[in-house]
Amino acid sequence: MRYLSTRGHADRKRFCEILLEGLAPDGGLYLPESYPRVDAAALTRLRQVWQSQGYAALAFEILSLYIDDIPAEDLKALCQKTYTAQVFGTREIVPLKPLQSAGNAKPDVYLEALSNGPTLAFKDMAMQLLGNLFEYELARRGDELNIFGATSGDTGSAAEYAMRGKKGVRVFMTSPYGRMSPFQQAQMFSLLDENIHNIAIEGVFDDCQDLVKAVSNDLAFKRQYKIGTVNSINWARLLAQVVYYFAGYFQATTANDQKVSFTVPSGNFGNVCAGHVARMMGLPIERLVVATNENDVLDEFFRTGVYRVRGTADTHETSSPSMDISKASNFERFVFDLLERDASKTQAIFGEGLSREGFFDLSADPRFAKAASFYGFESGKSTHADRLKTIQQVFEQYGVMVDTHTADGIKVAKEHLNPAVPMIVLETALPIKFAATLVEALGREPNRPAQFEGIEQLPKRVMVMNADVAQIKAYIAAHCD
Numbered sequence: 001m002r003y004l005s006t007r008g009h010a011d012r013k014r015f016c017e018i019l020l021e022g023l024a025p026d027g028g029l030y031l032p033e034s035y036p037r038v039d040a041a042a043l044t045r046l047r048q049v050w051q052s053q054g055y056a057a058l059a060f061e062i063l064s065l066y067i068d069d070i071p072a073e074d075l076k077a078l079c080q081k082t083y084t085a086q087v088f089g090t091r092e093i094v095p096l097k098p099l100q101s102a103g104n105a106k107p108d109v110y111l112e113a114l115s116n117g118p119t120l121a122f123k124d125m126a127m128q129l130l131g132n133l134f135e136y137e138l139a140r141r142g143d144e145l146n147i148f149g150a151t152s153g154d155t156g157s158a159a160e161y162a163m164r165g166k167k168g169v170r171v172f173m174t175s176p177y178g179r180m181s182p183f184q185q186a187q188m189f190s191l192l193d194e195n196i197h198n199i200a201i202e203g204v205f206d207d208c209q210d211l212v213k214a215v216s217n218d219l220a221f222k223r224q225y226k227i228g229t230v231n232s233i234n235w236a237r238l239l240a241q242v243v244y245y246f247a248g249y250f251q252a253t254t255a256n257d258q259k260v261s262f263t264v265p266s267g268n269f270g271n272v273c274a275g276h277v278a279r280m281m282g283l284p285i286e287r288l289v290v291a292t293n294e295n296d297v298l299d300e301f302f303r304t305g306v307y308r309v310r311g312t313a314d315t316h317e318t319s320s321p322s323m324d325i326s327k328a329s330n331f332e333r334f335v336f337d338l339l340e341r342d343a344s345k346t347q348a349i350f351g352e353g354l355s356r357e358g359f360f361d362l363s364a365d366p367r368f369a370k371a372a373s374f375y376g377f378e379s380g381k382s383t384h385a386d387r388l389k390t391i392q393q394v395f396e397q398y399g400v401m402v403d404t405h406t407a408d409g410i411k412v413a414k415e416h417l418n419p420a421v422p423m424i425v426l427e428t429a430l431p432i433k434f435a436a437t438l439v440e441a442l443g444r445e446p447n448r449p450a451q452f453e454g455i456e457q458l459p460k461r462v463m464v465m466n467a468d469v470a471q472i473k474a475y476i477a478a479h480c481d
């Protein structure tokens with residue numbers, strides 16, 4: 001298996017070469033040269049693997065289709081080490097929960113629980129694997145990596161919990177001082193591992209991102225201190241997410257002639273892009289429904305064919321903050337497929353068009369219609385009022401508490417139901433992470449998993465700094481040996 005860039009660069013790379021890289025050299029995103037097809041016999045075999053050996057074995061089977069430069073025994077061991085009941089809370093790892101009304105023969109929708117990992121958001125599903133892959137590959141090369149990133153919440157803590165105590169890896173994570181929820185701050189700042197550095201910046205999230213850009217643009221510094229990232233464009237993260245689409249499908253169906261649909265709360269289009277890959281492999285997915293919040297760039301595209309990125313000033317701060325995205329960093333992967341892998345067109349609209357015009361328009365391109373008709377995409381959006389109402393309804397009707405992002409998914413899913421096809425909504429976080437909005441909706445605190453009792457009182461390790469590039473570089477340099 002070789003990987004190519006969506007913008008047409010001539011290089012073809014193997015999995016471990018792109019594992020530690022971000023963008024391709026031409027600014028594109030990596031994708032496999034072609035998607036391995038899972039035919040009926042292979043799907044039957046994968047269902048058996050899932051049923052008899054569970055999630056880690058299924059992950060190994062699917063990853064093996066894309067990774068041919070890690071020996072099979074090693075890859076298998078990495079999957080077994082990552083997906084354990086101890087880390088993810090249940091033997092199923094991603095159990096399916098039916099939301100069924102009294103008197104109905106069938107569930108209205110299913111929730112696929114992806115948020116029982118260490119940081120209670122679905123990002124753990126990929127990040128935990130990435131931590132183990134990084135440690136493995138860095139040891140093999142005798143190299144090290146310093147991850148420098150910016151977070152407004154979920155990504156940073158998932159990365160830190162995945163990399164803590166890992167050999168060869170350090171994490172320097174900036175976050176806007178005082179702006180994450182108290183629970184999120186406690187989660188991150190209570191990590192005392194030596195290789196984890198929390199840097200709270202006097203400023204907003206964009207100030208943190210500007211620091212990351214400034215450091216990344218200093219190529220000499222970047223090389224000297226082996227600076228890398230773990231952002232959502234990393235192909236390994238996306239690949240890890242493909243696995244739970246298969247696991248969801250096997251739980252919702254009994255035979256391979258049945259189809260399911262998925263609704264995915266979306267921001268950077270990483271999660272739902274993994275669904276697209278699963279569907280391209282041949283998993284019987286009827287619809288992939290993209291659910292956005294008030295930041296509706298993706299919904300607008302699927303409705304109109306116009307992709308119009310928003311500036312920082314036009315990005316709403318919402319009560320589903322992990323979807324407050326005005327430019328979906330993974331979207332280029334899908335558009336590349338939609339354009340029948342026309343790299344020069346992809347380069348023209350994402351490379352030049354977007355930076356010059358701030359939008360592109362595919363409404364007149366005959367290929368746009370295939371987003372729905374061939375690739376199965378639909379979309380919808382949800383607002384703060386929808387979110388509160390959905391959280392209340394789901395609690396009253398099914399006795400289940402959902403977080404704000406999952407609520408956006410359920411709201412949109414219910415607008416796209418087909419009685420013949422089960423609808424699976426991906427549960428992207430647990431309610432305790434967004435307690436303030438749950439209290440607003442239900443008048444009570446959400447349940448707190450036992451291992452998080454009292455985390456706000458734990459000792460914290462965090463540096464508070466100004467948004468000053470020189471100061472940050474000095475801090476990194478001082479902590480790199």
Ligand SMILES: *Cc1c(COP(=O)(O)O)cnc(C)c1O
Nearest residue numbers: 266267268269270271322428429
């Ligand atoms: C990151 C995140 C999302 C958005 O996922 P994308 O892959 O960026 O589309 C949705 N919900 C939660 C809770 C998240 O942390």
